[in-house]
Amino acid sequence: MCEGILLRIFLGFLYLYSNVAGTLWLDPPKVVVRHGDSVSVNCSTNVTDQALLDWEKPQGYTKDINDKKVTWTVEHLTEWGMKPFCYMTDANNNQDKIELNIIIYKTPDRVSISTVGPMIEGEQYELQCDIQNVAPVEFLTVSWYKGDTLVKNITFTDPIKTPVNLSDTLQISPSRDDDGAQYRCEAELDLGPEGPQPPPTVTSDPLTITVYYGPEISCSSHVTLEEGEMFTPSCSAEGNPPPEMTWYKEGERVDFPQRMNRNNAGQYILTVISSSTVHHTLEVEMLYPPVSISELHDKSVDFGYDEVLKCSSDARPHPQYRWEYIPAPNVRTNNTDGVSLLYIDYATGLNTGTYKCTASNKLGETSQSVRVDVKGTHDRVSIETVGHTGPMIEDREYELRCIVEYVAPVRHVEVSWYKGGERVKSASIGDTETTKSNKTWSHDLTVSHNRAENGTQYKCEAKVIKTSGGPLLLIGKSAPLNIIVHYKPVINKAKLPSDVPVFRGYPETLVCEAEGYPPPTITWSLKPNTEVKQGHLTIMEATNENVGEYKCTASNSVGTTFRTVTVTMKETPDRVSISTVGHTRPMIKGRQYELQCDIYKVAPVAFLTVNWYKGDTLVENITFTDSSKSPGNLSATLQISPSRDDDGAQYRCEAELGWDIDGSRPSLKVSSQVLGITVRYGSRITFWAVVGSFVGLAVVMVLGYLLKKRTG
Numbered sequence: 001m002c003e004g005i006l007l008r009i010f011l012g013f014l015y016l017y018s019n020v021a022g023t024l025w026l027d028p029p030k031v032v033v034r035h036g037d038s039v040s041v042n043c044s045t046n047v048t049d050q051a052l053l054d055w056e057k058p059q060g061y062t063k064d065i066n067d068k069k070v071t072w073t074v075e076h077l078t079e080w081g082m083k084p085f086c087y088m089t090d091a092n093n094n095q096d097k098i099e100l101n102i103i104i105y106k107t108p109d110r111v112s113i114s115t116v117g118p119m120i121e122g123e124q125y126e127l128q129c130d131i132q133n134v135a136p137v138e139f140l141t142v143s144w145y146k147g148d149t150l151v152k153n154i155t156f157t158d159p160i161k162t163p164v165n166l167s168d169t170l171q172i173s174p175s176r177d178d179d180g181a182q183y184r185c186e187a188e189l190d191l192g193p194e195g196p197q198p199p200p201t202v203t204s205d206p207l208t209i210t211v212y213y214g215p216e217i218s219c220s221s222h223v224t225l226e227e228g229e230m231f232t233p234s235c236s237a238e239g240n241p242p243p244e245m246t247w248y249k250e251g252e253r254v255d256f257p258q259r260m261n262r263n264n265a266g267q268y269i270l271t272v273i274s275s276s277t278v279h280h281t282l283e284v285e286m287l288y289p290p291v292s293i294s295e296l297h298d299k300s301v302d303f304g305y306d307e308v309l310k311c312s313s314d315a316r317p318h319p320q321y322r323w324e325y326i327p328a329p330n331v332r333t334n335n336t337d338g339v340s341l342l343y344i345d346y347a348t349g350l351n352t353g354t355y356k357c358t359a360s361n362k363l364g365e366t367s368q369s370v371r372v373d374v375k376g377t378h379d380r381v382s383i384e385t386v387g388h389t390g391p392m393i394e395d396r397e398y399e400l401r402c403i404v405e406y407v408a409p410v411r412h413v414e415v416s417w418y419k420g421g422e423r424v425k426s427a428s429i430g431d432t433e434t435t436k437s438n439k440t441w442s443h444d445l446t447v448s449h450n451r452a453e454n455g456t457q458y459k460c461e462a463k464v465i466k467t468s469g470g471p472l473l474l475i476g477k478s479a480p481l482n483i484i485v486h487y488k489p490v491i492n493k494a495k496l497p498s499d500v501p502v503f504r505g506y507p508e509t510l511v512c513e514a515e516g517y518p519p520p521t522i523t524w525s526l527k528p529n530t531e532v533k534q535g536h537l538t539i540m541e542a543t544n545e546n547v548g549e550y551k552c553t554a555s556n557s558v559g560t561t562f563r564t565v566t567v568t569m570k571e572t573p574d575r576v577s578i579s580t581v582g583h584t585r586p587m588i589k590g591r592q593y594e595l596q597c598d599i600y601k602v603a604p605v606a607f608l609t610v611n612w613y614k615g616d617t618l619v620e621n622i623t624f625t626d627s628s629k630s631p632g633n634l635s636a637t638l639q640i641s642p643s644r645d646d647d648g649a650q651y652r653c654e655a656e657l658g659w660d661i662d663g664s665r666p667s668l669k670v671s672s673q674v675l676g677i678t679v680r681y682g683s684r685i686t687f688w689a690v691v692g693s694f695v696g697l698a699v700v701m702v703l704g705y706l707l708k709k710r711t712g
Helices: 002-020 687-711
Strands: 025-027 030-034 039-044 050-055 069-074 085-090 095-099 101-105 110-114 125-134 140-146 149-155 164-172 182-189 201-203 211-218 222-226 236-240 244-249 252-254 266-273 277-287 299-302 307-312 320-324 331-336 339-344 353-361 364-375 378-386 397-407 410-419 422-435 439-448 457-465 473-477 485-491 499-503 508-511 514-517 521-524 530-533 536-539 548-555 560-570 575-580 593-602 608-614 617-623 632-640 650-657 668-671
Touching: 030 039, 050 069, 110 182, 110 201, 125 140, 125 182, 140 164, 149 164, 164 182, 211 266, 211 277, 299 307, 307 353, 307 364, 320 331, 320 339, 339 353, 378 457, 378 473, 397 410, 397 457, 410 439, 422 439, 439 457, 485 548, 485 560, 499 508, 508 560, 521 530, 575 650, 575 668, 593 608, 593 650, 608 632, 617 632, 632 650
Parallel strands: 030 101, 222 277, 299 364, 499 560
Antiparallel strands: 025 039, 039 069, 050 085, 085 095, 110 125, 125 164, 140 149, 140 182, 182 201, 211 236, 244 252, 244 266, 266 277, 307 339, 320 353, 331 339, 353 364, 378 397, 397 439, 410 422, 410 457, 457 473, 485 514, 508 536, 521 548, 530 536, 548 560, 575 593, 593 632, 608 617, 608 650, 650 668
16 A cells, blocks of 8 residues: 555656756846846756747857857846846747846945934934935845944835835934934845845944933032031032033122131022023021120029029020029029020029029030129028938938028928928928017928938928918028938848759859848858858859758848758769660551650659650650659650651650759750661552553553564
């Protein structure tokens, strides 16, 4: 069957060849010729009895001797659109002909690119590429380039064969980054594989564009300067053409740099001229120190009347004001709108003296002092302890006394006691008649303090109660009395536990700290191989001789306190081992097994933790509540159910004695040997493995059958 098909195909090729043979052919069958160049094409036939073989355009042709080939040759091809063909007439007057595929081309005489003047950033412009005297147009491609980057190309479909002039345009919207960019256009004639390689190309001269933009100003709108500072505005302008910058203040041109003073503050205008004109406003703020105090004068005021002192100064930033005077409760200050006011309410003798106002800012300060005299008064207020000198003992009672000396036509004085800033007691004291000569009043206060009140201040304040029932007038306020409280020491139990376990042969430090006033003295009871430094007792090496009870004593002038510490010995395990329980052979996947950890001679058990590890991973830990203090043996178990992935896994157990009391020491650990386990598991045959086996067997059987049939 196959041989019959091949025979029919072969006979078909013979039939086709017999019909093709005997025709004309050209060499080359297609030519591409530049206008004015020479061309030569052979026309041949294998017909032996032809009567005529010739060209329709015969100029310049030659014939072979056997008349089976005729050559058409033109020295200078100048005729556009010609279609030469070769023809033949045989002895039986049968005719045949073949036309030559000829392309006549001409590269452009000139390619140029043009535009109009400088460009403005962001606006639309059109570039034009002019191609002069080119043919044929249907093979022309015009390409646009920005620098070396192709930005556009265009082809043409006009079938005209003779030279023509044509143009193409490119729309652009340049930015400032395009200033100085070069554009060019390129005309290329791609005449196919028969044409010149590479295809002939004519390129325009590059067109460099100029882009105008800006001006754009980079400048702050506000600047703060210090008086005397040399200043040039940190402003810049970007634009094309390069911008011109000029500064104005109040219509007058200003040149920088300039040394600035307070009169230079104000608004400056920057005018920038480039492709357009823009303006920018800069506000200059000047900083300068206060130079003088104004509106502050000496005052003379009658007793019981109000007075106001005014202090002001010109400065930038606005000055801060500070008053210095003899403190009095009836004096207050208020700063507002760059001015400071000092108010004296109901003036008394306490208000007589010098008042100094200081105006300051970060650049400097200035001061002025004035005198205030209060006419018609003399007073004094003081505070003292009664029958006691020196510190007070915690929780004992003491008497404080407020003494008021005063001369004025008054009958009563009100005394107020203050503890810190809180008033704790007030009382009115005086006579049945108005006092007209020197008089001393007193009032007592009972106090008792605890350690938290050490450093508490007491003051007493006296005010005059007018007989006419008018408002209270401040006489004065005592200097503060500072209370010093002494108290018994208290030992810090958090840092000194009552029970401290130690390991044999290891050092241990007992920290005894006590709070008390005066600061207490620390002493210890000692045992062999111990020492005390700065209140801390150190057991240099724990032994049976230096475990037991220790006593820390803290003492000061108020009293003594002590704390007893019991030091007990801890024992690390002699040995830790791991084993399987009731099983020695390899383990079977999925079954339950028990591992056992044995710890020998450890104490105390209450501090013990047993950690189980699989490789480096902690899988379980166990603690104990046994209160036994003497060394003993104990065990811990771990249940496992191994998988096939656990084959070769390594288990170990670790005994950890925690003796970390204050977070400063690590626990002690003793680890067992490593126990490696072996896990046995069955093989698995997957569904796809079975399917694959059947498919493979089927393929082998089919191939064997085909081979046997072919050879048989």
